[in-house]
Amino acid sequence: EAQVTQNPRYLITVTGKKLTVTCSQNMNHEYMSWYRQDPGLGLRQIYYSMNVEVTDKGDVPEGYKVSRKEKRNFPLILESPSPNQTSLYFCASSLSVGVNEKLFFGSGTQLSVL
Amino acid sequence: RKEVEQDPGPFNVPEGATVAFNCTYSNSASQSFFWYRQDCRKEPKLLMSVYSSGNEDGRFTAQLNRASQYISLLIRDSKLSDSATYLCVVSSGNTGKLIFGQGTTLQVKP
Numbered sequence: 741e742a743q744v745t746q747n748p749r750y751l752i753t754v755t756g757k758k759l760t761v762t763c764s765q766n767m768n769h770e771y772m773s774w775y776r777q778d779p780g781l782g783l784r785q786i787y788y789s790m791n792v793e794v795t796d797k798g799d800v801p802e803g804y805k806v807s808r809k810e811k812r813n814f815p816l817i818l819e820s821p822s823p824n825q826t827s828l829y830f831c832a833s834s835l836s837v838g839v840n841e842k843l844f845f846g847s848g849t850q851l852s853v854l
Numbered sequence: 855r856k857e858v859e860q861d862p863g864p865f866n867v868p869e870g871a872t873v874a875f876n877c878t879y880s881n882s883a884s885q886s887f888f889w890y891r892q893d894c895r896k897e898p899k900l901l902m903s904v905y906s907s908g909n910e911d912g913r914f915t916a917q918l919n920r921a922s923q924y925i926s927l928l929i930r931d932s933k934l935s936d937s938a939t940y941l942c943v944v945s946s947g948n949t950g951k952l953i954f955g956q957g958t959t960l961q962v963k964p
Contacts, residue, residue, distance in 0.1 A: 775954075780862075782941070782956035783898070830897055840886050843952065845897035 742767045746831050746846030753821055754854050761816045761849050763831030771834045771841070772814040773798070774806065776827040783830065789814055790837060821853040855880055858944050860955035868963055871932045875958045877942030878924045886945035887918055889927050891938050892957065898941055901927075932962045 744765045753759055765772065773788040775798075785798030789808040803825055805817040814833075818825060831846040860877045867873050879887075887904035902909065904916040904925050915928040925944075929936055942955035 780956060783954040785951070788951070828895065837951070840903050842888065842900045842903065843898075845899070847897050848895070850895070 742844070744831055744833050744844050744846040746829075746849055748849060749847065750850050752852045752854065755822055756820050759818050759821060759851075761818075761829060761831075761851070763814045763816065763846055764812050765814075765833040765844070766812065767833065767835070767844065768811065769833035769844075770811070770836050772808065773832050773843070774804070774814070774816050775830045775832065776800065776825075777830065778827050786816070786829075821851075823853050825851065826853050827851060856955075857881060857946065857953045858942055858955040860942050860958045862956055862958060864959040864961050866961045866963060867932055869932060869934060871962075872928065872930045873932055873960060874926055874928045875940055875942075875960075876924050876926050877944075877955050877958075878922075879942075879944040879953075880923070881944070881946055882920075882923060884944045884946065886952070887916075887925050888943040888952075889914075889916055889925075890941040890943055890954075892941055893938050901940070929960075932960075934962050934964065936960060937962045 747762050770791045774786040775783040777783045784800050787806040789795045829849045832843040834841045834843050857880050889901040890898040891901045892898040904918050908917040913930045917926045939957040939959045941957045
């Protein structure tokens with residue numbers, strides 16, 4: 741089944757403890773992206789990747805890192821999480837970046853930083 | 855001004871009603887337009903793309919007005935299962951980057 745898999749689904753951590761949220765897609769998509777969703781603010785892009793070894797900042801990259809060593813995987817790394825990073829996170833992918841290319845989303849990761 | 859703006863609602867309508875949402879965008883160079891549906895705390899899912907000539911999918915009709923820079927979604931004969939948040943999504947110029955509106959919440963009541 742074609743899908744984007746995110747793990748974990750829920751995560752509670754403490755300030756400063758490094759964590760990684762994994763994202764994997766099995767559709768051979770070139771484009772992958774991370775979003776965070778907060779009440780009243782909608783989905784905001786954190787980082788995106790157009791292809792292997794190509795990553796770029798989105799609108800809210802501060803405090804996050806990503807890597808794209810393989811086409812299928814795009815992990816999100818929080819080196820030193822802070823409470824303002826408590827949010828609902830979504831990974832998404834699409835075949836490419838072009839007109840009318842639709843995004844496929846993972847099921848989300850609810851992160852709480854205490 | 856936000857690149858993509860939606861009325862957050864909520865829109866409370868009875869079953870069987872027709873409801874319409876609008877979404878305005880600021881970048882006249884935008885080329886791709888979508889409506890996504892999101893159920894509470896779940897991942898957004900594509901409802902429909904929006905084409906220049908307008909398009910229909912069952913009870914759902916999407917329209918694009920480039921001159922006024924807005925897109926619309928019309929839902930006819932609302933069902934309880936239509937209750938969700940509807941996200942307007944627009945590409946940022948010709949980069950392909952997608953910008954999400956904050957969503958419009960629809961509650962269909964029996």
